[in-house]
Amino acid sequence: xxxxxxxxxxxxxxxxxxxxxxxxxxxxxxxxxxxxxxxxxxxxxxxxxxxxxxxxxxxxxxxxxxxxxxxxxxxxxxxxxxxxxxxxxxxxxxxxxxxxxxxxxxxxxxxxxxxxxxxxxxxxxxxxxxxxxxxxxxxxxxxxxxxxxxxxxxxxxxxxxxxxxxxxxxxxxxxxxxxxxxxxxxxxxxxxxxxxxxxxxxxxxxxxxxxxxxxxxxxxxxxxxxxxxxxxxxxxxxxxxxxxxxxxxxxx
Amino acid sequence: xxxxxxxxxxxxxxxxxxxxxxxxxxxxxxxxxxxxxxxxxxxxxxxxxxxxxxxxxxxxxxxxxxxxxxxxxxxxxxxxxxxxxxxxxxxxxxxxxxxxxxxxxxxxxxxxxxxxxxxxxxxxxxxxxxxxxxxxxxxxxxxxxxxxxxxxxxxxxxxxxxxxxxxxxxxxxxxxxxxxxxxxxxxx
Numbered sequence: 533x534x535x536x537x538x539x540x541x542x543x544x545x546x547x548x549x550x551x552x553x554x555x556x557x558x559x560x561x562x563x564x565x566x567x568x569x570x571x572x573x574x575x576x577x578x579x580x581x582x583x584x585x586x587x588x589x590x591x592x593x594x595x596x597x598x599x600x601x602x603x604x605x606x607x608x609x610x611x612x613x614x615x616x617x618x619x620x621x622x623x624x625x626x627x628x629x630x631x632x633x634x635x636x637x638x639x640x641x642x643x644x645x646x647x648x649x650x651x652x653x654x655x656x657x658x659x660x661x662x663x664x665x666x667x668x669x670x671x672x673x674x675x676x677x678x679x680x681x682x683x684x685x686x687x688x689x690x691x692x693x694x695x696x697x698x699x700x701x702x703x704x705x706x707x708x709x710x711x712x713x714x715x716x717x718x719x720x721x722x723x724x725x726x727x728x729x730x731x732x733x734x735x736x737x738x739x740x741x742x743x744x745x746x747x748x749x750x751x752x753x754x755x756x757x758x759x760x761x762x763x764x765x766x767x768x769x770x771x772x773x774x775x776x777x778x779x780x781x782x783x784x
Numbered sequence: 785x786x787x788x789x790x791x792x793x794x795x796x797x798x799x800x801x802x803x804x805x806x807x808x809x810x811x812x813x814x815x816x817x818x819x820x821x822x823x824x825x826x827x828x829x830x831x832x833x834x835x836x837x838x839x840x841x842x843x844x845x846x847x848x849x850x851x852x853x854x855x856x857x858x859x860x861x862x863x864x865x866x867x868x869x870x871x872x873x874x875x876x877x878x879x880x881x882x883x884x885x886x887x888x889x890x891x892x893x894x895x896x897x898x899x900x901x902x903x904x905x906x907x908x909x910x911x912x913x914x915x916x917x918x919x920x921x922x923x924x925x926x927x928x929x930x931x932x933x934x935x936x937x938x939x940x941x942x943x944x945x946x947x948x949x950x951x952x953x954x955x956x957x958x959x960x961x962x963x964x965x966x967x968x969x970x971x972x
Contacts, residue, residue: 651869
């Protein structure tokens, strides 16, 4: 049954989501799936998504290959296994059932009265307690950054030797190392100067911004254009994978 | 005047010392955020926990009146004044219509973290079958997830947990108040 007028607005969050949708649409029990049937409808769906020029993430293709393999296991006679092995179809069913539970729990969360949706609270009062610890404004950071670049402008180099390009992760490790050395808190300008060459400083500055965004660090500035104090919010090492983690591949 | 259990109610209008009920209302209004009873006791010297509890109950009863636009809720280990859900639409419009939007992916990651915490990123991704770093990161930024400790297993992965802000967002008193799936099925 295919028609040019068939419109699917469903957007899937990955291959399991799509597979679960197909299983539920056919009213099947994940434990008693016919791999032939489900692999075929999964592949048909992928083909349709390709036709519609929806970008296909690699995860979908991995699932497709798993399904084709399972289908082949179902169709071809198998030598009796010498050792009791986990049934791969069983493993897939476990995964589907676990994901079904996650979706049910997500729906249960979504059904709760939500602050900002069903209920509202009074927003926090403007006045603070004690010394005003306001979040540093962007211009304060920018000024500091330019001041740092100018103060430490290096003389034009006669030779340029490029070492390995440091990454943002390296810079973040350096910043956290410096903070650890200074007992968890240090002044931003001092830290950037400690980082050495201009390239390291730029990366260090970006690292501080990124880690602040992830709430690993907090920034504090007591006076307008005053020194910016950076403090560590973490126990132990952070999950550096989050810094450069690939943007989640979603079919949008 | 007596209440249904036959006990003498000290003050008309639902019990509780009127000045204490008023004081607590003022404190909760000013705070906005949920205030734990311990914090109320700190700023109300000479008051006992039992009195404060009684006053909170009296205040809660008062907000149950049909003409009341607020409700008193036990949220994230404290007490909070919120607008009544009946007026959500008008209040939302007043606030500029910026409602808390959460994507399907964000809800799933929060559900995994809330019901199974502590969880690692790998456990989240195994359950969802899809890379979830970006979602975890945005939930960290929004303060709905936080980093716990490192798990003692190869790679020493970080563990994630939900925050007090998560409880506040989903109107939960504590994690034990998360709806069970059976409750959910009964609702359907």
